Amino acid sequence: MSLQLGQVPAIVISSSKAAESFLKTHDIVFANRPKTQASELIANGSKGLAFFEYGPHWRSVRKFCTLKVLSASKVEMFGPIRKQELDVLVKSLEKAGLHEQFDVKKLVHEGLALIGAFNLADYVPWLGVFDLQGLTRACKKVRKSLDEVLEVIITEHEQATNVDTNRHEDFVDMLLSIMHKNIDHENEHNLVIDRTNVKAILHDMIVAAIDTSAISIVWILSQLLRHPRVMKILQEEIQNEVGNTRMVEEKDLKKLNYLDMVIDETLRLYPTGPLLIPHECRESITIDGYFIKEKTRVIVNAWAIGRDPNVWSENAEEFYPERFIDKKMNYQGQEFESIPFGSGRRHCPGIHLGLITIKLVIAQLAHCFNWELPYNISPSNLNMEEKFGLSMPRAHNLYAIPSYRLADVKHD
Ligand code: HEM
Numbered sequence: 001m002s003l004q005l006g007q008v009p010a011i012v013i014s015s016s017k018a019a020e021s022f023l024k025t026h027d028i029v030f031a032n033r034p035k036t037q038a039s040e041l042i043a044n045g046s047k048g049l050a051f052f053e054y055g056p057h058w059r060s061v062r063k064f065c066t067l068k069v070l071s072a073s074k075v076e077m078f079g080p081i082r083k084q085e086l087d088v089l090v091k092s093l094e095k096a097g098l099h100e101q102f103d104v105k106k107l108v109h110e111g112l113a114l115i116g117a118f119n120l121a122d123y124v125p126w127l128g129v130f131d132l133q134g135l136t137r138a139c140k141k142v143r144k145s146l147d148e149v150l151e152v153i154i155t156e157h158e159q160a161t162n163v164d165t166n167r168h169e170d171f172v173d174m175l176l177s178i179m180h181k182n183i184d185h186e187n188e189h190n191l192v193i194d195r196t197n198v199k200a201i202l203h204d205m206i207v208a209a210i211d212t213s214a215i216s217i218v219w220i221l222s223q224l225l226r227h228p229r230v231m232k233i234l235q236e237e238i239q240n241e242v243g244n245t246r247m248v249e250e251k252d253l254k255k256l257n258y259l260d261m262v263i264d265e266t267l268r269l270y271p272t273g274p275l276l277i278p279h280e281c282r283e284s285i286t287i288d289g290y291f292i293k294e295k296t297r298v299i300v301n302a303w304a305i306g307r308d309p310n311v312w313s314e315n316a317e318e319f320y321p322e323r324f325i326d327k328k329m330n331y332q333g334q335e336f337e338s339i340p341f342g343s344g345r346r347h348c349p350g351i352h353l354g355l356i357t358i359k360l361v362i363a364q365l366a367h368c369f370n371w372e373l374p375y376n377i378s379p380s381n382l383n384m385e386e387k388f389g390l391s392m393p394r395a396h397n398l399y400a401i402p403s404y405r406l407a408d409v410k411h412d
Pocket residue numbers: 049050051062070204205206208209210212213216271272273276277278279340341342343345346347348349350351353354355358
Protein backbone atom coordinates (compact mmCIF):
# COMPACT_ATOMS: atom_id res chain seq x y z
CA MET A 1 0.00 0.00 0.00
CA SER A 2 1.39 3.45 -0.83
CA LEU A 3 0.48 6.67 1.00
CA GLN A 4 1.37 10.32 0.89
CA LEU A 5 1.95 11.49 4.46
CA GLY A 6 2.14 15.26 4.12
CA GLN A 7 5.26 15.84 2.01
CA VAL A 8 6.60 12.33 2.63
CA PRO A 9 5.75 9.37 0.35
CA ALA A 10 5.35 6.14 2.30
CA ILE A 11 4.81 2.45 1.62
CA VAL A 12 3.26 0.00 4.04
CA ILE A 13 4.38 -3.63 3.74
CA SER A 14 1.81 -6.07 5.13
CA SER A 15 2.63 -9.46 3.58
CA SER A 16 5.52 -11.82 4.13
CA LYS A 17 6.16 -11.97 0.37
CA ALA A 18 6.57 -8.18 0.12
CA ALA A 19 8.66 -8.15 3.32
CA GLU A 20 11.03 -10.67 1.73
CA SER A 21 11.31 -8.50 -1.38
CA PHE A 22 12.07 -5.30 0.58
CA LEU A 23 14.15 -6.75 3.45
CA LYS A 24 16.03 -9.48 1.58
CA THR A 25 16.09 -9.09 -2.21
CA HIS A 26 16.40 -5.27 -2.16
CA ASP A 27 17.58 -4.95 1.44
CA ILE A 28 20.48 -2.58 0.73
CA VAL A 29 18.17 -0.07 -0.99
CA PHE A 30 15.90 0.12 2.07
CA ALA A 31 18.55 0.01 4.79
CA ASN A 32 18.31 3.70 5.72
CA ARG A 33 16.40 5.21 8.64
CA PRO A 34 14.38 8.39 8.11
CA LYS A 35 15.42 11.30 10.31
CA THR A 36 12.50 12.31 12.51
CA GLN A 37 12.23 15.18 14.94
CA ALA A 38 11.87 12.85 17.94
CA SER A 39 14.79 10.56 17.05
CA GLU A 40 16.96 13.64 16.46
CA LEU A 41 15.95 15.26 19.75
CA ILE A 42 15.85 12.20 22.01
CA ALA A 43 18.44 9.83 20.55
CA ASN A 44 21.30 12.34 20.72
CA GLY A 45 20.89 13.58 17.17
CA SER A 46 20.58 10.00 15.84
CA LYS A 47 24.34 9.59 16.39
CA GLY A 48 24.01 6.09 17.84
CA LEU A 49 22.98 2.94 16.01
CA ALA A 50 19.24 2.41 15.65
CA PHE A 51 18.48 5.76 14.00
CA PHE A 52 21.77 6.40 12.21
CA GLU A 53 21.74 6.50 8.43
CA TYR A 54 23.12 3.48 6.59
CA GLY A 55 26.83 3.87 5.82
CA PRO A 56 30.34 3.41 7.22
CA HIS A 57 29.63 4.98 10.65
CA TRP A 58 26.55 2.80 11.26
CA ARG A 59 28.40 -0.31 10.02
CA SER A 60 31.35 0.22 12.37
CA VAL A 61 29.21 1.05 15.43
CA ARG A 62 27.01 -1.99 14.78
CA LYS A 63 30.08 -4.21 14.37
CA PHE A 64 31.54 -2.86 17.62
CA CYS A 65 28.32 -3.41 19.61
CA THR A 66 27.84 -6.89 18.17
CA LEU A 67 31.40 -7.98 18.94
CA LYS A 68 31.67 -6.38 22.37
CA VAL A 69 28.27 -7.06 23.87
CA LEU A 70 25.83 -8.99 21.68
CA SER A 71 27.82 -11.94 20.29
CA ALA A 72 26.90 -15.39 21.65
CA SER A 73 30.13 -15.57 23.71
CA LYS A 74 29.58 -12.12 25.28
CA VAL A 75 25.94 -12.88 26.03
CA GLU A 76 27.09 -16.08 27.75
CA MET A 77 29.75 -14.16 29.69
CA PHE A 78 27.06 -11.92 31.24
CA GLY A 79 25.02 -15.01 32.34
CA PRO A 80 25.92 -14.65 36.06
CA ILE A 81 24.53 -11.09 36.08
CA ARG A 82 21.22 -12.33 34.63
CA LYS A 83 21.10 -15.06 37.26
CA GLN A 84 21.71 -12.54 40.04
CA GLU A 85 18.97 -10.23 38.77
CA LEU A 86 16.52 -13.10 38.36
CA ASP A 87 17.15 -14.32 41.91
CA VAL A 88 16.28 -10.84 43.12
CA LEU A 89 13.08 -10.87 41.02
CA VAL A 90 11.97 -14.27 42.31
CA LYS A 91 12.69 -13.28 45.91
CA SER A 92 10.76 -10.04 45.58
CA LEU A 93 7.79 -11.83 43.98
CA GLU A 94 7.89 -14.46 46.69
CA LYS A 95 7.37 -11.65 49.16
CA ALA A 96 4.64 -10.42 46.77
CA GLY A 97 6.08 -6.94 46.57
CA LEU A 98 7.62 -5.75 43.33
CA HIS A 99 9.27 -2.36 43.60
CA GLU A 100 9.98 0.03 40.75
CA GLN A 101 13.48 1.26 41.49
CA PHE A 102 14.73 2.82 38.32
CA ASP A 103 13.31 5.89 36.70
CA VAL A 104 15.27 4.90 33.59
CA LYS A 105 12.49 2.49 32.65
CA LYS A 106 9.90 5.25 32.82
CA LEU A 107 12.10 7.53 30.73
CA VAL A 108 12.69 4.79 28.14
CA HIS A 109 8.94 4.25 27.99
CA GLU A 110 8.24 7.94 27.47
CA GLY A 111 11.05 8.25 24.92
CA LEU A 112 9.77 5.32 22.86
CA ALA A 113 6.21 6.65 22.95
CA LEU A 114 7.46 10.01 21.63
CA ILE A 115 9.65 8.46 18.92
CA GLY A 116 6.68 6.34 17.84
CA ALA A 117 4.14 9.19 17.94
CA PHE A 118 2.74 10.55 14.68
CA ASN A 119 4.48 13.92 14.58
CA LEU A 120 2.99 16.32 12.02
CA ALA A 121 6.33 18.13 11.77
CA ASP A 122 7.94 15.02 10.24
CA TYR A 123 5.51 15.12 7.33
CA VAL A 124 4.84 18.85 6.98
CA PRO A 125 8.17 20.31 8.17
CA TRP A 126 7.08 23.99 8.18
CA LEU A 127 4.58 23.13 10.93
CA GLY A 128 7.48 22.17 13.18
CA VAL A 129 8.07 25.66 14.58
CA PHE A 130 4.52 25.80 15.98
CA ASP A 131 4.92 22.54 17.95
CA LEU A 132 1.13 22.08 17.70
CA GLN A 133 1.17 18.68 19.44
CA GLY A 134 3.61 19.74 22.17
CA LEU A 135 5.93 16.92 21.05
CA THR A 136 9.05 19.08 20.68
CA ARG A 137 8.71 20.29 24.26
CA ALA A 138 8.08 16.74 25.52
CA CYS A 139 11.07 15.36 23.54
CA LYS A 140 13.39 18.03 24.93
CA LYS A 141 12.26 17.24 28.47
CA VAL A 142 12.85 13.48 28.07
CA ARG A 143 16.16 14.13 26.32
CA LYS A 144 17.34 16.30 29.23
CA SER A 145 16.41 13.67 31.85
CA LEU A 146 17.94 10.82 29.81
CA ASP A 147 21.07 12.87 29.27
CA GLU A 148 21.44 13.37 33.02
CA VAL A 149 21.12 9.62 33.62
CA LEU A 150 23.66 8.81 30.90
CA GLU A 151 26.08 11.43 32.28
CA VAL A 152 25.83 9.81 35.74
CA ILE A 153 26.53 6.35 34.24
CA ILE A 154 29.51 7.64 32.25
CA THR A 155 30.99 9.70 35.11
CA GLU A 156 30.63 6.77 37.55
CA HIS A 157 32.51 4.55 35.10
CA GLU A 158 35.25 7.14 34.54
CA GLN A 159 35.75 7.54 38.29
CA ALA A 160 35.69 3.78 38.97
CA THR A 161 38.32 3.19 36.27
CA ASN A 162 40.58 5.84 37.82
CA VAL A 163 40.30 4.21 41.26
CA ASP A 164 40.54 0.53 40.24
CA THR A 165 42.32 -0.19 36.98
CA ASN A 166 41.87 -3.99 37.35
CA ARG A 167 38.06 -3.76 37.44
CA HIS A 168 36.11 -6.16 35.16
CA GLU A 169 35.34 -4.16 31.99
CA ASP A 170 31.70 -3.72 31.02
CA PHE A 171 30.23 -2.26 27.82
CA VAL A 172 30.39 1.34 29.06
CA ASP A 173 34.10 0.90 29.93
CA MET A 174 34.71 -0.53 26.46
CA LEU A 175 32.96 2.41 24.81
CA LEU A 176 34.90 4.91 26.93
CA SER A 177 38.20 3.21 26.17
CA ILE A 178 37.75 3.77 22.45
CA MET A 179 36.51 7.36 22.73
CA HIS A 180 38.54 9.68 20.43
CA LYS A 181 40.14 6.61 18.79
CA ASN A 182 39.45 4.80 15.52
CA ILE A 183 36.76 2.22 16.39
CA ASP A 184 37.15 0.09 13.28
CA HIS A 185 40.57 -0.32 11.70
CA GLU A 186 39.15 -2.30 8.77
CA ASN A 187 37.05 0.72 7.82
CA GLU A 188 38.99 3.17 5.68
CA HIS A 189 36.97 6.14 6.96
CA ASN A 190 38.93 6.41 10.25
CA LEU A 191 35.84 6.58 12.45
CA VAL A 192 36.33 8.30 15.75
CA ILE A 193 33.56 8.55 18.34
CA ASP A 194 33.13 11.37 20.85
CA ARG A 195 31.15 11.68 24.09
CA THR A 196 27.92 12.50 22.23
CA ASN A 197 28.30 9.29 20.20
CA VAL A 198 28.99 7.29 23.37
CA LYS A 199 25.79 8.64 24.91
CA ALA A 200 23.80 8.00 21.72
CA ILE A 201 25.05 4.40 21.47
CA LEU A 202 24.30 3.77 25.15
CA HIS A 203 20.88 5.33 24.70
CA ASP A 204 20.04 3.07 21.75
CA MET A 205 21.27 -0.09 23.47
CA ILE A 206 19.40 0.67 26.71
CA VAL A 207 16.19 1.67 24.95
CA ALA A 208 16.34 -1.27 22.52
CA ALA A 209 17.03 -3.80 25.27
CA ILE A 210 14.85 -2.71 28.20
CA ASP A 211 11.44 -2.12 26.73
CA THR A 212 11.45 -4.84 24.07
CA SER A 213 12.30 -7.69 26.43
CA ALA A 214 10.03 -6.40 29.23
CA ILE A 215 7.04 -5.93 26.92
CA SER A 216 7.49 -9.42 25.41
CA ILE A 217 7.65 -10.98 28.88
CA VAL A 218 4.38 -9.31 29.89
CA TRP A 219 2.63 -10.48 26.69
CA ILE A 220 3.84 -14.05 27.19
CA LEU A 221 2.70 -14.05 30.80
CA SER A 222 -0.67 -12.61 29.70
CA GLN A 223 -1.09 -15.46 27.20
CA LEU A 224 -0.18 -18.04 29.83
CA LEU A 225 -2.77 -16.55 32.19
CA ARG A 226 -5.37 -16.61 29.45
CA HIS A 227 -4.54 -20.22 28.58
CA PRO A 228 -4.16 -22.34 31.74
CA ARG A 229 -3.86 -25.43 29.48
CA VAL A 230 -0.66 -24.01 27.97
CA MET A 231 0.69 -22.93 31.37
CA LYS A 232 0.16 -26.47 32.67
CA ILE A 233 2.04 -28.08 29.76
CA LEU A 234 4.86 -25.57 30.17
CA GLN A 235 5.14 -26.17 33.91
CA GLU A 236 5.18 -29.94 33.31
CA GLU A 237 7.92 -29.60 30.70
CA ILE A 238 10.09 -27.58 33.09
CA GLN A 239 9.31 -29.93 35.96
CA ASN A 240 10.41 -32.93 33.85
CA GLU A 241 13.64 -31.31 32.68
CA VAL A 242 14.64 -29.40 35.81
CA GLY A 243 12.81 -31.08 38.72
CA ASN A 244 11.47 -29.09 41.65
CA THR A 245 14.56 -28.88 43.80
CA ARG A 246 16.27 -26.07 41.91
CA MET A 247 15.57 -23.05 39.76
CA VAL A 248 15.92 -23.07 35.96
CA GLU A 249 19.42 -22.31 34.69
CA GLU A 250 20.48 -21.06 31.28
CA LYS A 251 21.92 -24.47 30.38
CA ASP A 252 18.37 -25.96 30.72
CA LEU A 253 16.84 -23.67 28.11
CA LYS A 254 17.85 -25.65 25.04
CA LYS A 255 15.83 -28.65 26.32
CA LEU A 256 12.62 -26.61 26.76
CA ASN A 257 10.98 -27.01 23.35
CA TYR A 258 7.46 -26.11 24.45
CA LEU A 259 8.81 -22.90 25.97
CA ASP A 260 10.24 -22.02 22.52
CA MET A 261 6.82 -22.64 20.96
CA VAL A 262 5.06 -20.43 23.53
CA ILE A 263 7.54 -17.62 22.87
CA ASP A 264 7.39 -17.93 19.06
CA GLU A 265 3.60 -17.93 19.19
CA THR A 266 3.47 -14.82 21.39
CA LEU A 267 6.05 -12.95 19.29
CA ARG A 268 4.01 -13.82 16.19
CA LEU A 269 0.83 -12.29 17.65
CA TYR A 270 2.44 -9.49 19.68
CA PRO A 271 5.69 -8.34 18.01
CA THR A 272 7.15 -5.73 20.38
CA GLY A 273 7.95 -3.44 17.45
CA PRO A 274 4.68 -3.84 15.49
CA LEU A 275 5.93 -1.65 12.61
CA LEU A 276 9.66 -2.37 13.17
CA ILE A 277 11.69 0.86 13.10
CA PRO A 278 10.84 2.78 9.91
CA HIS A 279 13.15 2.16 6.96
CA GLU A 280 13.89 4.67 4.19
CA CYS A 281 14.60 4.13 0.52
CA ARG A 282 18.22 5.18 -0.28
CA GLU A 283 17.74 5.46 -4.07
CA SER A 284 14.82 5.33 -6.50
CA ILE A 285 13.94 1.80 -7.59
CA THR A 286 11.22 -0.05 -9.51
CA ILE A 287 9.88 -3.24 -7.90
CA ASP A 288 7.26 -5.41 -9.66
CA GLY A 289 6.44 -2.47 -11.95
CA TYR A 290 5.99 0.03 -9.09
CA PHE A 291 8.30 3.05 -9.03
CA ILE A 292 9.52 3.91 -5.53
CA LYS A 293 11.11 7.30 -5.11
CA GLU A 294 14.30 7.94 -3.13
CA LYS A 295 13.53 8.90 0.50
CA THR A 296 10.20 7.02 0.51
CA ARG A 297 9.46 5.84 4.02
CA VAL A 298 8.94 2.10 4.35
CA ILE A 299 6.77 0.86 7.19
CA VAL A 300 6.80 -2.90 7.68
CA ASN A 301 3.67 -4.12 9.44
CA ALA A 302 5.10 -7.08 11.38
CA TRP A 303 1.87 -7.25 13.40
CA ALA A 304 -0.28 -7.86 10.28
CA ILE A 305 2.28 -10.26 8.76
CA GLY A 306 2.17 -12.46 11.87
CA ARG A 307 -1.63 -12.62 11.70
CA ASP A 308 -2.04 -13.27 7.96
CA PRO A 309 -4.63 -16.09 7.59
CA ASN A 310 -3.20 -17.00 4.16
CA VAL A 311 0.03 -17.97 5.90
CA TRP A 312 -1.09 -18.99 9.38
CA SER A 313 -4.44 -20.57 8.40
CA GLU A 314 -7.91 -19.63 9.55
CA ASN A 315 -6.94 -19.82 13.22
CA ALA A 316 -4.23 -17.14 12.75
CA GLU A 317 -5.71 -14.99 15.54
CA GLU A 318 -5.74 -17.87 18.01
CA PHE A 319 -2.94 -18.45 20.52
CA TYR A 320 -1.90 -22.00 19.70
CA PRO A 321 1.79 -22.76 20.43
CA GLU A 322 1.46 -26.27 18.96
CA ARG A 323 1.50 -24.76 15.45
CA PHE A 324 5.27 -24.50 15.95
CA ILE A 325 5.80 -28.22 16.68
CA ASP A 326 7.48 -28.80 13.32
CA LYS A 327 8.56 -25.22 12.67
CA LYS A 328 11.56 -23.95 14.58
CA MET A 329 12.00 -20.18 14.16
CA ASN A 330 15.52 -18.76 14.23
CA TYR A 331 14.78 -15.15 13.20
CA GLN A 332 18.02 -14.96 11.20
CA GLY A 333 16.44 -13.68 7.99
CA GLN A 334 15.33 -16.99 6.40
CA GLU A 335 11.64 -16.80 7.33
CA PHE A 336 9.34 -13.84 6.68
CA GLU A 337 6.06 -15.27 8.03
CA SER A 338 6.81 -13.81 11.46
CA ILE A 339 9.42 -11.06 11.80
CA PRO A 340 9.39 -9.73 15.39
CA PHE A 341 13.10 -8.85 15.08
CA GLY A 342 12.90 -7.38 11.57
CA SER A 343 15.16 -8.75 8.87
CA GLY A 344 18.03 -7.77 6.60
CA ARG A 345 20.85 -5.33 7.37
CA ARG A 346 18.84 -3.39 9.96
CA HIS A 347 17.49 -6.47 11.75
CA CYS A 348 17.79 -6.54 15.52
CA PRO A 349 21.37 -7.31 16.59
CA GLY A 350 20.13 -8.22 20.09
CA ILE A 351 18.09 -11.33 19.10
CA HIS A 352 20.26 -13.74 21.07
CA LEU A 353 20.33 -11.60 24.22
CA GLY A 354 16.62 -10.78 23.90
CA LEU A 355 15.57 -14.41 23.49
CA ILE A 356 17.77 -15.71 26.32
CA THR A 357 16.40 -13.03 28.62
CA ILE A 358 12.74 -13.67 27.89
CA LYS A 359 13.15 -17.47 27.90
CA LEU A 360 14.92 -17.44 31.24
CA VAL A 361 12.49 -15.04 32.91
CA ILE A 362 9.37 -16.86 31.65
CA ALA A 363 10.79 -20.30 32.52
CA GLN A 364 11.58 -19.06 36.02
CA LEU A 365 8.20 -17.39 36.54
CA ALA A 366 6.33 -20.49 35.34
CA HIS A 367 8.52 -22.87 37.34
CA CYS A 368 8.65 -20.97 40.64
CA PHE A 369 5.06 -19.73 40.79
CA ASN A 370 1.46 -20.60 40.14
CA TRP A 371 -0.32 -17.56 38.78
CA GLU A 372 -3.86 -16.37 39.27
CA LEU A 373 -5.80 -13.44 37.91
CA PRO A 374 -7.48 -11.05 40.37
CA TYR A 375 -10.83 -12.37 41.67
CA ASN A 376 -13.03 -10.44 39.22
CA ILE A 377 -11.12 -11.43 36.05
CA SER A 378 -11.35 -14.81 34.32
CA PRO A 379 -8.86 -16.04 31.67
CA SER A 380 -11.37 -15.50 28.87
CA ASN A 381 -12.10 -11.88 29.79
CA LEU A 382 -8.52 -10.75 30.45
CA ASN A 383 -8.16 -7.57 28.40
CA MET A 384 -5.55 -8.06 25.65
CA GLU A 385 -5.78 -4.64 24.02
CA GLU A 386 -2.52 -3.31 22.56
CA LYS A 387 -1.16 0.22 22.72
CA PHE A 388 0.36 0.91 19.31
CA GLY A 389 3.53 2.98 18.88
CA LEU A 390 7.16 2.28 18.10
CA SER A 391 6.78 -0.43 20.73
CA MET A 392 3.53 -2.23 21.57
CA PRO A 393 2.91 -2.71 25.29
CA ARG A 394 -0.38 -3.79 26.81
CA ALA A 395 -2.92 -0.96 26.83
CA HIS A 396 -3.77 -1.88 30.44
CA ASN A 397 -1.43 -3.09 33.16
CA LEU A 398 -1.41 -6.81 33.82
CA TYR A 399 -2.32 -7.72 37.38
CA ALA A 400 -1.61 -11.28 38.52
CA ILE A 401 -1.12 -13.01 41.84
CA PRO A 402 1.90 -15.30 42.21
CA SER A 403 2.10 -18.13 44.75
CA TYR A 404 5.42 -19.84 45.25
CA ARG A 405 5.28 -23.51 44.23
CA LEU A 406 8.86 -24.83 44.64
CA ALA A 407 8.64 -26.02 48.22
CA ASP A 408 12.13 -27.52 48.09
CA VAL A 409 13.98 -24.38 47.00
CA LYS A 410 14.26 -21.88 49.82
CA HIS A 411 15.25 -18.23 49.56
CA ASP A 412 16.65 -16.02 52.32
C1 HEM B 1 12.47 -9.47 22.67
C2 HEM B 1 13.43 -8.64 22.48
C3 HEM B 1 13.63 -7.77 21.27
C4 HEM B 1 12.81 -7.54 20.20
C5 HEM B 1 11.42 -8.13 19.92
C6 HEM B 1 13.51 -6.61 19.32
C7 HEM B 1 13.00 -6.14 18.11
C8 HEM B 1 13.67 -5.26 17.28
C9 HEM B 1 13.13 -4.74 16.06
C10 HEM B 1 11.75 -5.07 15.48
C11 HEM B 1 14.06 -3.92 15.51
C12 HEM B 1 13.93 -3.12 14.20
C13 HEM B 1 14.37 -3.97 13.01
C14 HEM B 1 14.15 -3.26 11.68
O1 HEM B 1 13.90 -2.06 11.66
O2 HEM B 1 14.21 -3.92 10.64
C15 HEM B 1 15.19 -3.88 16.40
C16 HEM B 1 16.32 -3.14 16.20
C17 HEM B 1 17.35 -3.04 17.11
N1 HEM B 1 17.48 -3.76 18.28
FE1 HEM B 1 16.18 -5.12 19.02
N2 HEM B 1 14.72 -6.30 19.87
C18 HEM B 1 14.84 -6.98 21.06
C19 HEM B 1 15.92 -6.96 21.92
C20 HEM B 1 17.06 -6.21 21.75
C21 HEM B 1 18.19 -6.20 22.64
C22 HEM B 1 18.31 -7.03 23.90
C23 HEM B 1 19.11 -5.32 22.12
C24 HEM B 1 20.46 -4.89 22.60
C25 HEM B 1 20.92 -4.83 23.77
C26 HEM B 1 18.55 -4.79 20.88
C27 HEM B 1 19.16 -3.85 20.09
C28 HEM B 1 18.64 -3.37 18.90
C29 HEM B 1 19.30 -2.34 18.09
C30 HEM B 1 20.61 -1.63 18.42
C31 HEM B 1 18.48 -2.14 16.97
C32 HEM B 1 18.73 -1.19 15.79
C33 HEM B 1 19.53 -1.92 14.71
C34 HEM B 1 19.89 -1.04 13.52
O3 HEM B 1 19.17 -0.09 13.22
O4 HEM B 1 20.91 -1.34 12.88
N3 HEM B 1 17.32 -5.35 20.69
N4 HEM B 1 14.93 -4.72 17.47
